[in-house]
Amino acid sequence: MKKFKKALLLGTTGFILFIVFVVDIIRQSVDIEIGWIILLREILILAAFATLFIMLESTWKREQTPSKKLGFALVLSLVAATATAMMFIISPSGFEVKNEYLLPLGFDSVFWANLASIVLGVTMVLLVMILRDILFSKRRKGTKRNFIILIILIIVSSVTALFYRPMEYGTISTILTFITLAAMLWNSFRVSWIVYLTKREKILSIVYGFFLFLIFIGFDIVLARGQTVVGQSILFYSPPLQTFIKDVALFATIYFGMTFISTLFHLPTAEAFDRKISEVASLHNLSKLVTQVFDFNELVETVTAMTLQVCEAKSAWLEIIALHNSKKYMNNSAIHENDVAIAGLKNISQEETEIIMEAIRPSIRQSVLDHGKPIIIDSIGDDKRTQGIKMSVNKFSSMAIVPLVSHENVIGILYATKDVEYGFDKDDIDVISAFADQATVAIENSRLIEKSLERERLMREMMLAQEMQRKLLPQRIPELENIDLEALSTPAFEVGGDYYDFLMIDNEHLGILVGDVSGKGVSAAFYMAEMKGIFQSLSKIYTEPRKFLIEAQRALIETIDSRSFISVVYAVVNVKTGLMKVARAGHCPILHVSKSNAGYIKSIGLGLGMGSVEIFERTITQIEIQLESGDVAVFYTDGVTEARPDGVPEFGYERLQEVVVGVMQKSSMHIRDALITAVDSHMMHEPPEDDLTIVVLKWKK
Amino acid sequence: MSNFKVAIRENQKIQVVDLKGYLDAHTAPELEKLFQTLIDKKVFNIVVNCKDLNYISSAGLGVFMAYIEDVRKNNGDIKLSNMSSKIYNVFDLLGFPLLYDITSDEAEAIQKFCSIK
Numbered sequence: 067m068k069k070f071k072k073a074l075l076l077g078t079t080g081f082i083l084f085i086v087f088v089v090d091i092i093r094q095s096v097d098i099e100i101g102w103i104i105l106l107r108e109i110l111i112l113a114a115f116a117t118l119f120i121m122l123e124s125t126w127k128r129e130q131t132p133s134k135k136l137g138f139a140l141v142l143s144l145v146a147a148t149a150t151a152m153m154f155i156i157s158p159s160g161f162e163v164k165n166e167y168l169l170p171l172g173f174d175s176v177f178w179a180n181l182a183s184i185v186l187g188v189t190m191v192l193l194v195m196i197l198r199d200i201l202f203s204k205r206r207k208g209t210k211r212n213f214i215i216l217i218i219l220i221i222v223s224s225v226t227a228l229f230y231r232p233m234e235y236g237t238i239s240t241i242l243t244f245i246t247l248a249a250m251l252w253n254s255f256r257v258s259w260i261v262y263l264t265k266r267e268k269i270l271s272i273v274y275g276f277f278l279f280l281i282f283i284g285f286d287i288v289l290a291r292g293q294t295v296v297g298q299s300i301l302f303y304s305p306p307l308q309t310f311i312k313d314v315a316l317f318a319t320i321y322f323g324m325t326f327i328s329t330l331f332h333l334p335t336a337e338a339f340d341r342k343i344s345e346v347a348s349l350h351n352l353s354k355l356v357t358q359v360f361d362f363n364e365l366v367e368t369v370t371a372m373t374l375q376v377c378e379a380k381s382a383w384l385e386i387i388a389l390h391n392s393k394k395y396m397n398n399s400a401i402h403e404n405d406v407a408i409a410g411l412k413n414i415s416q417e418e419t420e421i422i423m424e425a426i427r428p429s430i431r432q433s434v435l436d437h438g439k440p441i442i443i444d445s446i447g448d449d450k451r452t453q454g455i456k457m458s459v460n461k462f463s464s465m466a467i468v469p470l471v472s473h474e475n476v477i478g479i480l481y482a483t484k485d486v487e488y489g490f491d492k493d494d495i496d497v498i499s500a501f502a503d504q505a506t507v508a509i510e511n512s513r514l515i516e517k518s519l520e521r522e523r524l525m526r527e528m529m530l531a532q533e534m535q536r537k538l539l540p541q542r543i544p545e546l547e548n549i550d551l552e553a554l555s556t557p558a559f560e561v562g563g564d565y566y567d568f569l570m571i572d573n574e575h576l577g578i579l580v581g582d583v584s585g586k587g588v589s590a591a592f593y594m595a596e597m598k599g600i601f602q603s604l605s606k607i608y609t610e611p612r613k614f615l616i617e618a619q620r621a622l623i624e625t626i627d628s629r630s631f632i633s634v635v636y637a638v639v640n641v642k643t644g645l646m647k648v649a650r651a652g653h654c655p656i657l658h659v660s661k662s663n664a665g666y667i668k669s670i671g672l673g674l675g676m677g678s679v680e681i682f683e684r685t686i687t688q689i690e691i692q693l694e695s696g697d698v699a700v701f702y703t704d705g706v707t708e709a710r711p712d713g714v715p716e717f718g719y720e721r722l723q724e725v726v727v728g729v730m731q732k733s734s735m736h737i738r739d740a741l742i743t744a745v746d747s748h749m750m751h752e753p754p755e756d757d758l759t760i761v762v763l764k765w766k767k
Numbered sequence: 768m769s770n771f772k773v774a775i776r777e778n779q780k781i782q783v784v785d786l787k788g789y790l791d792a793h794t795a796p797e798l799e800k801l802f803q804t805l806i807d808k809k810v811f812n813i814v815v816n817c818k819d820l821n822y823i824s825s826a827g828l829g830v831f832m833a834y835i836e837d838v839r840k841n842n843g844d845i846k847l848s849n850m851s852s853k854i855y856n857v858f859d860l861l862g863f864p865l866l867y868d869i870t871s872d873e874a875e876a877i878q879k880f881c882s883i884k
Contacts, residue, residue: 585826628836629833630829631825631829631832631861633860652860652861653860654860655860672866673861676866677866
């Protein structure tokens with residue numbers, strides 16, 4: 067549809083212009099002058115250019131840069147200039163001036179007048195559009211208004227031309243010409259877009275501007291009223307069109323001349339302007355980077371790359387002075403010293419940087435480290451401080467050394483070199499310092515992130531250990547005819563050292579193990595896992611508690627750390643007869659409460675992992691107890707007896723006994739809960755400091 | 768914060784270590800360091816006076832276990848003395864009296880060292 071519309075508009079234009087041409091031929095052959103035909107002809111020409119303008123406007127690309135538009139204008143003008151030049155070469159018969167009217171001397175004149183007018187007319191319409199885009203590219207208040215005023219003035223001038231004979235000079239048209247000229251000058255000061263061009267674009271603009279200026283001076287001369295065959299042709303074709311073409315050409319001359327001169331004046335500052343632009347862009351990128359970069363190496367690469375870009379330095383690198391254990395950040399860069407790494411090398415090798423840094427270590431580097439102030443070396447060869455740099459690596463002439471300062475500590479140094487002497491000025495240092503500041507923040511951030519990741523990792527590990535520990539504890543309590551069993555274990559910290567377990571050794575014997583691994587955390591969880599393995603495997607082989615503990619000692623002593631131990635109490639209960647065999651390896655003694663008596667089963671025994679197997683075997687004893695109906699046996703860890711808030715005595719053995727004796731008639735669960743309540747109230751509801759484990763066994767038979 | 772103190776006295780080529788306050792996971796490294804320096808100085812006859820020791824945790828007990836073997840290999844010993852009954856109960860529970868000489872009095876411990884020689 068759109069294409070069809072364009073084709074229709076273009077067709078209309080062509081058709082109208084063809085009609086005009088036919089009319090001209092008829093006029094030439096028949097020699098009749100009728101006023102309304104002339105007026106109709108002018109209206110047709112206007113309509114043709116109006117449709118052409120609408121067609122062009124719908125396909126117009128506005129987004130191109132001003133310098134590209136200038137290039138397009140140049141190409142266009144060259145085409146038009148070539149067409150004009152061709153007309154001079156062909157040199158048609160020309161015109162005769164008669165009574166301030168132009169009369170063609172032959173059909174060829176009519177043809178060439180049509181052609182030249184169309185070519186130049188189209189050129190000027192396009193040129194108006196180009197000039198509009200260039201003017202609007204750095205648009206300000208009034209830009210559009212001024213341009214519209216100029217266009218209106220040009221159109222008014224053109225229309226005015228209708229009322230004069232082609233070669234006649236009218237007062238009104240002269241006045242209008244001067245007003246239009248003023249508007250042209252006014253508009254031609256809109257050249258601020260030049261400032262924002264890159265250096266390359268400025269150079270292009272100078273070239274384009276210069277040639278355009280020359281070409282349009284040519285057009286101005288050629289189009290001057292009735293002086294040349296081309297001028298006469300267009301004037302013959304349509305005086306308003308001639309005015310329009312002439313005015314646009316004049317404006318183009320002024321504007322392109324202005325462009326040329328302004329760009330010329332802006333050229334010396336082009337480089338500085340380019341740099342400022344790239345500084346701003348780089349700083350903007352860097353500040354974005356600070357919030358985005360999680361990869362330390364990537365960050366360092368960017369910092370040095372931007373340093374190169376902004377100062378146009380030859381090479382750059384970053385020395386990072388690691389704090390504590392931040393060495394691991396330097397995956398891709400070698401460690402230079404114990405605590406120094408070189409990263410983000412640009413156009414320089416690791417060895418070279420090391421030689422350079424070694425050479426300037428005592429003089430410059432130390433001073434930068436001490437004072438945290440940047441240093442510029444204008445000339446490597448002349449400066450005493452850099453005499454140490456060997457000639458073999460002396461491929462550069464000036465150098466900037468800028469520290470990365472964080473909380474008054476120098477955490478790194480940014481180095482940049484240039485081939486020329488006096489390569490770095492104060493502006494460079496300001497910019498590099500700005501980079502260094504941003505890099506500092508980024509490095510700090512990346513270190514903080516690393517730290518928090520590390521902490522998170524540890525947390526996760528702790529969670530895993532906790533989870534593992536939870537799984538090591540029995541998931542359910544054996545349900546037995548004669549025994550009412552209940553258990554509870556609560557770790558004080560994420561991972562505790564308490565452990566309890568049950569196992570039916572055979573149909574008649576229940577093994578109950580309660581223990582406490584010295585220390586806490588992950589290592590305790592590991593020993594606990596080992597203990598569980600030993601219990602699950604050895605308890606079925608060694609059914610006597612004493613024998614089992616000796617074998618457990620034998621298995622553990624090889625693996626356990628010399629300062630760690632596991633205190634364990636182990637009981638094997640005959641679930642049919644109620645005979646309980648007990649052995650104790652350094653653990654809190656079992657509390658046994660019967661109707662007539664209450665007391666602790668204090669057999670002798672070392673903690674597992676203490677002493678040799680031989681001593682352990684020699685000393686450990688086993689006690690047998692016959693449980694009577696209603697008897698209660700309480701296994702526990704020192705979290706119960708040693709529960710102690712600040713400034714208050716421990717919960718203690720007597721208290722434990724008292725509480726259990728008080729509720730011995732009730733169920734195991736009740737006894738367990740009574741104990742927990744008692745400990746909690748003794749702690750005055752403070753959270754416990756130690757793990758707390760309670761296993762209650764009640765003989766029901 | 769430091770509610771634990773160690774001090775050493777020399778008594779006829781026998782080092783007496785005085786413990787004071789709480790010996791737990793936080794303070795145990797202090798005692799550990801002291802034992803290490805004594806062993807480095809080839810001092811193997813050590814008496815630990817627990818008169819002012821108020822509390823000992825499993826980590827504290829671990830310190831004694833860590834060095835007893837080293838010391839005994841060099842014909843020395845770590846003897847413990849002057850424990851309060853509460854502290855003794857903790858040592859006793861784990862069976863320490865089976866492995867260590869625990870005397871009621873410092874002089875008695877020193878005497879035991881001398882009588883061996």
